[in-house]
Amino acid sequence: MSFGAPPSLPGMRPTPPERGSFPLDHDGECKTYMRKYLKCMSESRSVNVQDCRLMARDYLNCRMDRGLMLRDDWKNLGLPDEAPAPPAGPSATESPSK
Template sequence: MSANPGNRTQLWNPTPPDRGSFPLDHYGDCKDQMQKYLKCMKLVRNENAPNCRLLAKDYLECRMQHDLMDRVPWNELGLPESEPKKAE
């Protein structure tokens, strides 16, 4: 039995990710940040919550520091450059 229904041959052209490869964190360098982010996303039911974005920023910063991804400006990742300043 073939995995292709109807025995049609189709050319499949995979497309690479926009930012290239994304190496796995084999040594768990950023595991804590990842787990905090995933817990936050579960808590807000995958909504675009500001507190989860800050945790995502922490996670991505950890990955950049451990050379698990290239250093990219925050605005290109859709994240704020710095935390908002509180009015006194």
């Protein structure tokens, strides 16, 4: 008998979760992206701001590129496909109308 562990039942096999299980980044391949994201979250007091979401996307993209997680659509991960366009406004080449 093991204390603190549920008893083994015959015929039950553990199955890994669909999400949330991925290899750790032991070599620190994406550490720079992770640190930028964590710094952003710290500075924004963990409020989900757009800049931090873009850094999260960069971090996850690094992990996917290096085979540390399966590639998935950004919409499935709750992140934007692309960086937002800069706000529309008068450009430096436009002259003000009179």
